[in-house]
Amino acid sequence: MNFQNVINFMGFRKIAAACSIVLLAVSIGALAVNGLKFGLDFTGGSLVEIGYEQPADLNKIRDQLKGAGYDDAVVQTFGSPTDILIRLGQDHDPELGDKVLSALQGGEDQELSLRRNEFVGAQVGEELREQGGMGMLLALFMIMVYVAFRFQIKFSVGAVAALAHDVLIVLGFFALFRLDFDLTVLAAILAVIGYSLNDTIVVSDRIRENFRKMRKGTPIEIMNNSLTQTLGRTLVTSLTTLLVLVALAVFGGEMIHGFAIALLVGVMVGTYSSIYVAANVLIAMGICKEDLMPPEEKEEEVDDLP
Known part of the structure; x- marks a missing residue:
């Protein structure tokens, strides 16, 4: 050889x-x-869905949430560019959705709507x-x-x-x-x-x-x-x-x-x-x-x- x-x-x-x-x-x-x-699949947390009138900028939303103190927020589109799903690694708060909506509404010219605010348990x-x-x-x-x-x-x-x-x-x-x-x-x-x-x-x-x-x-x-x-x-x-x-x-x-x-x-x-x-x-x-x-x-x- x-x-x-x-x-x-x-x-x-x-x-x-x-x-x-x-x-x-x-x-x-x-x-x-x-x-x-560990992500929310392992730890559980809260889920907030926000509706936009126009396609949303995910990076801008993440920056707004970090500025409001939500550093662990996971932001993604949900079905369409105007439907935004936000997952937060914290205990459920009935007023959390309104707080997130207020934090995002301050930097937007369009009207936002709160569509869902619920607790999600750990999948694992x-x-x-x-x-x-x-x-x-x-x-x-x-x-x-x-x-x-x-x-x-x-x-x-x-x-x-x-x-x-x-x-x-x-x-x-x-x-x-x-x-x-x-x-x-x-x-x-x-x-x-x-x-x-x-x-x-x-x-x-x-x-x-x-x-x-x-x-x-x-x-x-x-x-x-x-x-x-x-x-x-x-x-x-x-x-x-x-x-x-x-x-x-x-x-x-x-x-x-x-x-x-x-x-x-x-x-x-x-x-x-x-x-x-x-x-x-x-x-x-x-x-x-x-x-x-x-x-x-x-x-x-x-x-x-x-």
């Missing part, structure tokens, strides 16, 4: 490992110090959050079992390490920058797990194939060859996905902004982890050809006929 055109990915494995350790340390530190800024309670965490741990365990059965135990450790790496960094990003964590972001994290796992399995499949096929070459050389062969597919998939996510983040509006940001971070980190984290774990665990060679079929003894 000619290794001239093979990219030396594993030559940078120590630098990549150091970068991953730093990112994980920052993420865990941000989660420990800041915690996640504490018990469900705990069950969701346990469910995610169970999912990672089942993934580990599947990959161990499909490939080999060392591959399963690498795959789960890559998934945990991706999830922690996405969570740490939201904790570090104090971005709202709601149900759409939770959905994005689950999508990141699926995306990263798929990419890792594709790379693992090629690594196993080359360990069985290539008679010469060290484990690092075989790993570099496998990663180079899958690089084109990885980059095309990642870049096309990122283009869509950038468009969603810029033009998708407030409702899916957190979803798009979480996926943007997750896809970039997931692409990196499928190349370096999973492969790095395999090298660290001493992967070799003997681990991946198919078991030899035992020849059945046939008794001589009399």
Whole structure:
């Protein structure tokens, strides 16, 4: 096998490992110090609907609400550009709608109308959050079992390490920058797990194939060859996905902004982890050809006929 055109990915494995350790340390530190800024889906709060005569400027409304002391207000259109839905993370107040209306009316020439003022409970309670965490741990365990059965135990450790790496960094990003964590972001994290796992399995499949096929070459050389062969597919998939996510983040509006940001971070980190984290774990665990060679079929003894 000619290794001239093979990219030396594993030559940078120590630098990549150091970068991953730093990112994980920052993420865990941000989660420990800041915690996640849960949205109203997790905490509950109040909902106010305001009707405008003309299409409303959402940024102007946010600035007006911040000036009135409603810093945590989530503002979005509701059906049409003249219907505005405002979600506030505070206990219900029967007069809250009138207060919000007054704060907005002061900077408008048009007449505004209060259409709704009600309390919305948390869609995800504490018990469900705990069950969701346990469910995610169970999912990672089942993934580990599947990959161990499909490939080999060392591959399963690498795959789960890559998934945990991706999830922690996405969570740490939201904790570090104090971005709202709601149900759409939770959905994005689950999508990141699926995306990263798929990419890792594709790379693992090629690594196993080359360990069985290539008679010469060290484990690092075989790993570099496998990663180079899958690089084109990885980059095309990642870049096309990122283009869509950038468009969603810029033009998708407030409702899916957190979803798009979480996926943007997750896809970039997931692409990196499928190349370096999973492969790095395999090298660290001493992967070799003997681990991946198919078991030899035992020849059945046939008794001589009399």
